[in-house]
Amino acid sequence: MRRTISALAAVSLLVLAGCATDEPAASPSATASAAEGAGTGEQSKFFVQADYDNELALLDVAPTGPADKPWEQVLNPKMVDTAKFKKNGPHKICFSNAALNNPWRQVGFKTMLAEVDAQRSRISEFVHVDAEGKDQKQIADINDLLGKKCDALIVSPNTTATLTPAVEAACKAGLPVIVFDRGVNTTCPVTFINPVGGYGFGHVGAEFVSQKMKPGGKLLALRILPGVDVLETRWSAAKIALDKAKVDVVGVEFTDGDPAKTKKIVNDYIQRYGTIDGVWMDAGAVAVAAVEAFQDAGKPVPPMNGEDQLDFLKLWKDKNLTAIAPTYPTYQWRTPVIAALNILDGKQVSSPWKLPQPTITQDNLDRYLDTSMPPLHYAMCGCTDLPGYPQRWK
Numbered sequence: 001m002r003r004t005i006s007a008l009a010a011v012s013l014l015v016l017a018g019c020a021t022d023e024p025a026a027s028p029s030a031t032a033s034a035a036e037g038a039g040t041g042e043q044s045k046f047f048v049q050a051d052y053d054n055e056l057a058l059l060d061v062a063p064t065g066p067a068d069k070p071w072e073q074v075l076n077p078k079m080v081d082t083a084k085f086k087k088n089g090p091h092k093i094c095f096s097n098a099a100l101n102n103p104w105r106q107v108g109f110k111t112m113l114a115e116v117d118a119q120r121s122r123i124s125e126f127v128h129v130d131a132e133g134k135d136q137k138q139i140a141d142i143n144d145l146l147g148k149k150c151d152a153l154i155v156s157p158n159t160t161a162t163l164t165p166a167v168e169a170a171c172k173a174g175l176p177v178i179v180f181d182r183g184v185n186t187t188c189p190v191t192f193i194n195p196v197g198g199y200g201f202g203h204v205g206a207e208f209v210s211q212k213m214k215p216g217g218k219l220l221a222l223r224i225l226p227g228v229d230v231l232e233t234r235w236s237a238a239k240i241a242l243d244k245a246k247v248d249v250v251g252v253e254f255t256d257g258d259p260a261k262t263k264k265i266v267n268d269y270i271q272r273y274g275t276i277d278g279v280w281m282d283a284g285a286v287a288v289a290a291v292e293a294f295q296d297a298g299k300p301v302p303p304m305n306g307e308d309q310l311d312f313l314k315l316w317k318d319k320n321l322t323a324i325a326p327t328y329p330t331y332q333w334r335t336p337v338i339a340a341l342n343i344l345d346g347k348q349v350s351s352p353w354k355l356p357q358p359t360i361t362q363d364n365l366d367r368y369l370d371t372s373m374p375p376l377h378y379a380m381c382g383c384t385d386l387p388g389y390p391q392r393w394k
Helices: 049-058 103-118 135-145 160-172 198-212 229-244 259-273 287-296 310-319 335-344
Strands: 002-005 091-097 123-130 152-156 177-180 191-195 218-223 248-254 278-281 323-326 353-355
Touching (some): 049 198, 049 229, 091 103, 091 335, 103 123, 152 160, 177 335, 198 229, 198 278, 218 229, 218 259, 248 259, 310 323, 335 353
Parallel strands (some): 091 123, 091 152, 177 191, 191 353, 218 248, 218 278
Antiparallel strands (some): 002 123
């Protein structure tokens, strides 16, 4: 589906499609010591030691940029020249989107559209194409956009390897290409924008849960799907932390992101072991369902991680849970629009453009909890200063 959106328009799209998977490039680093399997089994083939080391280091890096605008900040900036792309505006910006198949992407896209509206004096037209979670559709979409006289192309790839040739074709056409959220196996885009990443997310959650559990306690790991790069790296980092802490991981189960399936899995493990002492998740969409399973069984809710989805944050506050919320901020959807305009102004941008990835803890929970917003809203939207807030996100 393609929709052409003027900079004045307000559009909300809720499209459901399947999740994307991808195969990683082979890496000799995957045999490094930290990758060795232990109580959690063999390490994922997605694991890359150097990337893991880099992301954990980035968690402690002070960002460069405006203190109150994390979507404009950069970790360890590496500036590149963009003078060859400079042109007079206003501009036509085109966006090839992997999908709108979950609340995180829906909140992010609303944030992107609001950023376009905030830049309406500089953007004459914004074209969005939804690939609906299908590689071949996104390849065709990008090929179609190359004939639409776009001044810049933003791409959130459905999968990494399969979309790489299409992105390379866009680069060869002379367009400044900005990739964000998910990467591709080429350095031809002007920049790749994303937060710290999956290793950072997985490490933060697993380290917290393992430290809060009783020694030798039983942990249940809940995952969404196998083979999704960002989820695999989250699990890769969690494995290392859990093995180091000698946690007894009694199960690693895939929920398909289904609350009913999640409840059944948790209940089955409670029945099997009598108690579960910790829960780690590779994404927080079913965190509330997991909590409710313990409540339904009359069991205390163990230490766990969720994400910055508001239904979980509210339950955490109301029930005084022992919890943490690593994030993959939806404010990153603002950054590609800002980057595209900077590039078309001939300004230098960082490549890669690594954004900070804040963590919600007990100490700062109240700062992010907004009970006036919908339960599936994400606290890290960075959207409160944008046109249409809060109605646009409701």
